[in-house]
Amino acid sequence: MNNRAKAEMRTERDYVGVVDIPYGKLYGVNSVRGVDNLTVSPLSIAHYPEFRVAFAQCKWAAALANRDNDVVTPEQCDAISLACQEVIEGKFDDSLIVDLLEGSGGTSTNMNFNEVIANRAQQILGHVAGSYDVIHPNDHVNRSQSTNDVYPAALKIATYAMLGPLIAEVEKLAAQFDSKATEFADVLHLGRTCLQDAQPMRLGQLFGGYASLSQRLAEELTAVRDKLRTLPLGGTAIGTGFGAPAGYRSAVYKHLSDIAGVDYAAPTNSFDAMQNMDVFSRVSGELRTCAASIAKIASDLTILSSGPVGGLGELRLPEAQAGSSIMPGKVNPVLPMAMIQLSFAIIGNDVAVTQAVQYGELEINHFEPVVSSRVFDSITLLTNGIRRFTQKCVAGITADVARNEQHLMDSMAVATALVPKLGYARVSKLARQSVAEGRPLLTILDESDLLVRDDTLSEIDKASYPVFGEHG
Known part of the structure; x- marks a missing residue:
């Protein structure tokens, strides 16, 4: 390294040795060790803004609680608080360099935040970054905390924040399906079971079912989101709270709730909160269920829009883009296909x-980084995927009314509608005749004089609505 390059570096030492750090960066030796030893993915801890914000909120609340309990000075608290606010604004993302998937159980992540906040607080107070003579990463920024309580707390806070926009997108999808249910309310449709002709229904009822499912998915995501408001802060290393003053726990939750605008609370049992991450099994399970359920709808839309000549062709999806590099004019259902594909990733x-x-x-779970990485990825995929699916696909769906009605009238499903009028045995005989002769059942009925066509259509119309009157 030449003299000029050396002049642009500061040095920090740990028990392993000395590292050189560019003057413009606010990370320290622990961050460098974490990067050197544990970088395995392309994403840093700054990649998801909600995670960066959540960590800084925890450090800010801790500083205020520590000031309240006289373990940091008001001057130190003010400097740390201001530094945290600047981290929240994203000013130092280039110094948050540790890999999101680092394998140190979160210690490298926690120390990267501690070092950045400490060094910025040093600068705010007119001191040199890296000297830590007034604000130390461990003694002051990390005071009354451990990686073991602050990392899972930040993970919960970030996940809570990220779930809000996802729930909003699922609710928008439900509203769009509901709109289509109204639009298609009077379209006769061939209901199918096991991919075989089944019963008459209305196309609007199909979309009403999709709307109901989507709304239910939003409600379940909302319910599991609420479980994330219980945090392990104050447990420090293993749940005992060792290293934190007696009044710290109540103070830190008050300040955090004020900072974040969410009513976060302490756990009933600190040891349970430190040992177990079962809430993320529930969160991830709801994300999986949401993805799989919407993928099922996407698959339905792919089948119902198949063709346009050789398939069902009962729905027309918006033509988003060319579907083939070799077959001219082919347009694939790329948006439903994308929803199905991202469900595989989320599963x-x-x-x-x-x-x-x-x-x-x-006493702890040290695999939290992979939980962060995978949960954040699932929420991001779902939020972005559902938004595009709603706007670019579902909103533009139209129905081929004539083809829907033709498929119903030409099918064996007509027979089901006639059972109350003619009896099962007689309709079964007519249905077998229809299959054997390859002719529509309506034609055979016209020839048999059992029912005039208007009466047959009336029975089909009645059969397409449930007896309990639910049309949507």
Whole structure:
């Protein structure tokens, strides 16, 4: 390294040795060790803004609680608080360099935040970054905390924040399906079971079912989101609270709730809160269920829009883009296909979360980074995927009314509608005749004089609505 380059570096020492750090960066020796030893993915801890914000909120609340309990000075608290606010604003993302998937049980992540906040607080007070003579990463920024309580707390806070926009997108999808249910309320449709002709229904009823499912998914996500408001802060290393003053716990939750605008609370049992991450099994399970359920709808739309000549062709999806590099004019259902594909990724993420939750050991779970990585990924995929699916696909769906009605009238499903009028045995005989002769049942009925066509259509119309009157 030449003299000019050396002049642009500051040095920090730990028990392993000395490291050089660019003057413009606020991380320290622990962050460098974490990067050198544990970088395995392309994403840093600054990649998801909600995670960066959550960690800084915890450090800010801790500083205020420590001031209240006279373990940091008001001057130190003010400097740390201001530094945390600047971290929240994203000013130092280039110094949050540790890999999101680092394998130190979160220690490298916690120390990266501690060092950045400490060094910025040093600068605010007119001191040199890296000297830590007034604000130390461990003694002051990390005071009354441990990686073991602050990391899972930040993970919960970030997940809570990220779930809000996802729930909003699922609710928008439900509203869009509900709109389509109204639009298609009077369209006769061939209901199918096991991919075989079944019973008459209305196309609006199909979309009403999709709307109901989507709304239910939003409600379940909301319910599991609420479980994230209980945090392990104050437990320090293993749940005893060792190293924190007696009044710290109540103070830190008050300040955190004020800072974040969410009513966060202490756990009933600190040891349970430190040992177990089962809430993330529930969160990830709801994300998986949401993805799989919407993928089922996407698959339905793919089948119902198949064709346009050789398939069902009962729905028309918006033509988003060319579907083939070799077959001219082919347009694929790319948006439903994308929803199905991302469900595979989210199901895989859920397996990883399940394994991480299961393999926590004794007093803590040190596999939280993979939970962070996979849960954040699932929420991001779902939020972005559902938004595009709603706007670019579902909103533009139209129905081929004539084809829907033709498929119903030409099908064996007509027979089901006639059972109350003609009896099962007689309708069964007519249905077998229809299959044997390859002719529509309506034609055979016209020839038999059993029912005039208007009466047959009336029975089909009645059969397409449930007896309990639910049309949507």
